[in-house]
Amino acid sequence: MSDTLPDLPLMAWEPTKDTLHLYTQIVGKIQLASAPPRNHWWHATLRVNESGYGTGRMVHDGVSFGIAFDLVRHRLVVRTPGREEAIPLRDGLSVAEFHDSLFALLRELGVHVKIKAEPFGVPMTTPFADDTEHAAYDRERVEDYRDALLWVDEVFREFRGWFTGKSSPVQLFWHSFDLAMARFSGRAAPPMPEADPVTREAYSRELISFGWWPGDRAVAAPMFYAYAHPEPDGLTAQPLAPDGAAHWEQTGTTHQARLPWDQVRAAAGPRGTVLDFLQSAYAAGAITARWPYGDLPSNWCPPRGLVEPSQAAGTSGP
Structure with missing residues (x-):
């Protein structure tokens, strides 16, 4: 594409x-x-x-x-x-x-x-x-959104294919209008007795979620994002790629990794930029949450400054 x-x-x-x-x-x-x-x-x-x-x-x-x-x-x-x-x-x-x-x-x-x-x-x-x-x-703007959605879906589906553990489909969530997917560790998440039934089911297992939304009143620009649930200690100390464009953003009591759409559009290689961002966010969550790493892709090379998960201390398993 x-x-x-x-x-x-x-x-x-x-x-x-x-x-x-x-x-x-x-x-x-x-x-x-x-x-x-x-x-x-x-x-x-x-x-x-x-x-x-x-x-x-x-x-x-x-x-x-x-x-x-x-x-x-x-x-x-x-x-x-x-x-x-x-x-x-x-x-x-x-x-x-x-x-x-x-x-x-x-x-x-x-x-x-x-x-x-x-x-x-x-x-x-x-x-x-x-x-x-x-x-x-506005037909022209709808067509721009369609083209963006198809492009992001294709990149997300490639990223999804790198992981052989439990993974969600790449799916459009109609309540929030974001395109997203998630990877799962295989472990249960802590109970959420105060949450509504929708949230309790959605977050019943440990996950790292990745997504893209076209912007809303809270975030007035298209944005890639990722987060871990439950959020592990030390998550925001982990580096993100690309350096200088991706960043950690506090969202209430938790944090998201974010990469603006306009930074991707301006990149020399937009597809690689997004894949590096997704993989860096996955590594950040998986390292700090002590996920097993047997299913890491072999065809991904970490950008400068990122640590190969297999080299990180204490990452042999949960």
Whole structure:
């Protein structure tokens, strides 16, 4: 894939991003209601495809169906065996109209699914069926987002392939609109009795998570990130690559490794820059949490200043 990456200034497309995010939450909630449960809520997440992203195959009321955002032809596609219908995505299509059109189409196809029809985990609170405020759709900016999403998905899938332990799919989380994946040590994480059931299941095992999001009101720029759960002592003392671009950021009581999208766009080798960042964040978490290292890739060379995990003291196992 081309390493000429699109510019994604949040201010230039925030109204469109918010609208697309709310559209996506509706589709994500339909999958949540129609797919059999999997660990860590993996059944509810979306996947990047060749023209955008969408659900896996779902079954509801005995009907097999799938929903996908075609961001090449700018339409939402609903498929059942032998039939394909689409809702055009356009400027002026409010969240309310999108919601009503999609559910009318599903009923026509014999799918009578019910969801909690209100936003989750975002500043917007208006129920989907009542939201006429969010209706922006800038095709050019959506295409830039699509191109960025496909590029990041490809890099993440390469990185995922280096690890032979338990690893999540590369998946689009519709509640936060970030593309992410995680590696697992195989050990249980400490209980979280005060957390909600969603969080308790998501973080029931030790993990190191890696992701990319297009920006939001808290972080007003596209960003790669990584974090370890539970966060081990000494994590932020570990070096990150590339030096001078990646950094540790405090997020409440924990920390994230971060690498700005614009630093990647400006790099001589964007793909290698991201892979080095991901591997350095993994090494930082795995070294300090004392993960076993038998599954480290053999085809990765650490940038200057990073320590090979096999050379780090006390890393022979948990």
